[in-house]
Amino acid sequence: MTDVRRIAYEALLAADEKKATNSLTKDVLDKYSYLDIRDRRLLKRLIEGVTERRISIDHVLDQFSTVKVQKMKKQVRTLLRMGVYQLLYMDKVDDHAAVFETVRIAKKTKASALSGFINAVLRNIAKNRDAIRWPDPGKDTVKYLSVAYSCPEWIVSKLIEQQGAQNAEDLLRLSVSIRPVTARINLSKTSLSSVLDTEDITPSDICDIAVILNDCGDISSIPAVSDGRICVQDIGSMLVCLAAGIKKDDTVLDLCAAPGGKSLHAADIATDGRVIACDISAERLGRIEENAGRCGFSNITCRLMDATLYEPEFEGLADVVIADVPCSGLGVMGRKNDIKYNITPEAISSLTLVQRQIVENAAKYVKKGGTLIFSTCTCTREENMDNAMYLKDELGLVPVDFYALLPPALADATAKEGYIQLYGKDAATDGFFIARFAK
Numbered sequence: 001m002t003d004v005r006r007i008a009y010e011a012l013l014a015a016d017e018k019k020a021t022n023s024l025t026k027d028v029l030d031k032y033s034y035l036d037i038r039d040r041r042l043l044k045r046l047i048e049g050v051t052e053r054r055i056s057i058d059h060v061l062d063q064f065s066t067v068k069v070q071k072m073k074k075q076v077r078t079l080l081r082m083g084v085y086q087l088l089y090m091d092k093v094d095d096h097a098a099v100f101e102t103v104r105i106a107k108k109t110k111a112s113a114l115s116g117f118i119n120a121v122l123r124n125i126a127k128n129r130d131a132i133r134w135p136d137p138g139k140d141t142v143k144y145l146s147v148a149y150s151c152p153e154w155i156v157s158k159l160i161e162q163q164g165a166q167n168a169e170d171l172l173r174l175s176v177s178i179r180p181v182t183a184r185i186n187l188s189k190t191s192l193s194s195v196l197d198t199e200d201i202t203p204s205d206i207c208d209i210a211v212i213l214n215d216c217g218d219i220s221s222i223p224a225v226s227d228g229r230i231c232v233q234d235i236g237s238m239l240v241c242l243a244a245g246i247k248k249d250d251t252v253l254d255l256c257a258a259p260g261g262k263s264l265h266a267a268d269i270a271t272d273g274r275v276i277a278c279d280i281s282a283e284r285l286g287r288i289e290e291n292a293g294r295c296g297f298s299n300i301t302c303r304l305m306d307a308t309l310y311e312p313e314f315e316g317l318a319d320v321v322i323a324d325v326p327c328s329g330l331g332v333m334g335r336k337n338d339i340k341y342n343i344t345p346e347a348i349s350s351l352t353l354v355q356r357q358i359v360e361n362a363a364k365y366v367k368k369g370g371t372l373i374f375s376t377c378t379c380t381r382e383e384n385m386d387n388a389m390y391l392k393d394e395l396g397l398v399p400v401d402f403y404a405l406l407p408p409a410l411a412d413a414t415a416k417e418g419y420i421q422l423y424g425k426d427a428a429t430d431g432f433f434i435a436r437f438a439k
Contacts (some may be wrong), residue, residue: 004039005082005101006108007032008046013078015051015338020177020313037218050085051337052176055150057084060132065121078116083122085288087260088129095126144397145169149176149341151187155330158345162381167423171379175333176423177338181213183230184238184261186295198224206428207235207407209242228295233261235364236331236377236422241265241412243402243420243434244320244373249273251344253318253365255307255358257326258284260291262322269295273319278305308357314365318371323362325355327376327383331424331431352382359387366439372397374435379421384433388419397437 399418
């Protein structure tokens with residue numbers, strides 16, 4: 001019998017040693033693809049949850065352990081984090097199982113000599129969970145939000161300063177929320193009623209081109225996914241092509257296309273036009289080509305290209321240019337659980353320089369009278385509004401009202417001024433920024 005918790009422990013230990021967990025969950029799930037659906041769910045939940053809640057967990061451990069978290073041996077630290085996560089955040093795991101299973105793994109690893117210590121700390125937390133001291137939001141809002149939503153204080157401070165306390169908390173709450181997987185219906189291939197014939201798929205009440213994939217396990221095994229009738233995509237990402245107002249015969253240039261959701265959406269709309277999907281990664285472009293083939297879209301061409309470098313042949317070519325630029329990703333912290341631990345203020349500053357290079361080129365590729373869509377999956381001022389103002393004030397593009405093109409539930413009034421900032425309120429979307437311009 002496969003020891004799922006042991007697998008999760010070894011994966012988290014490796015991540016702790018490398019100080020990175022990029023693609024960790026996918027790599028582990030791919031390696032253990034033979035596991036049944038319940039074991040795969042547990043494995044995914046443990047890896048992602050312990051990573052996601054690290055700051056909250058360490059706050060608790062430091063109250064109950066005589067050895068501070070950062071002074072612990074990495075094996076002990078990883079096991080205790082797993083145990084606390086199960087105690088505090090997994091309702092379906094009872095306290096006895098959370099403690100027993102963690103100690104069992106400890107006895108089989110290099111932490112065996114400290115299994116008694118691990119047992120004592122976890123039992124103490126289980127017995128005294130009501131005595132856990134959390135920061136007082138009235139005295140220190142930043143500390144409270146940091147611990148409550150397990151996010152570094154510098155990010156919390158930045159979000160509060162730039163977006164206000166309520167928007168910041170909405171985004172942080174989203175980052176630790178369990179959300180449904182959404183998919184977009186390829187309307188040129190099928191209809192909502194046809195898709196709903198598939199087991200465990202329900203319509204979204206937020207967006208009429210979206211469906212929710214319920215308790216579905218391996219997504220690729222869902223018939224509507226495997227035969228190309230739907231494409232997995234966040235609703236916030238779907239809004240990019242909706243906001244662009246793409247027409248049937250448009251030429252669409254997607255400059256930073258991977259993983260390809262927007263290119264596929266554009267191809268679904270521009271059935272008599274063409275989509276040029278560009279990216280700097282040949283491997284990721286290969287996945288776009290594979291998905292385009294699965295969906296039956298022959299109107300997509302993939303192009304290996306660095307969007308920061310000017311390409312003369314694209315000058316004035318496109319009716320619609322999509323510049324979904326590389327960003328800090330603070331709007332998708334809940335999907336990329338380690339991103340908040342790895343991003344730095346210096347990295348954001350570097351990213352803004354890259355973003356400027358891309359939008360400068362993007363503006364040149366739009367036909368006169370055409371549309372430029374600028375978007376990110378983050379919420380910082382310098383990556384979003386500052387770039388939008390640069391497109392307007394320095395590059396001479398004109399903001400365009402796209403309020404009427406959005407689903408009513410997501411149509412913020414700022415769309416009338418040519419932009420929206422989504423914070424993932426009620427877990428309806430990822431955190432996302434979209435701005436539309438005309439040339």
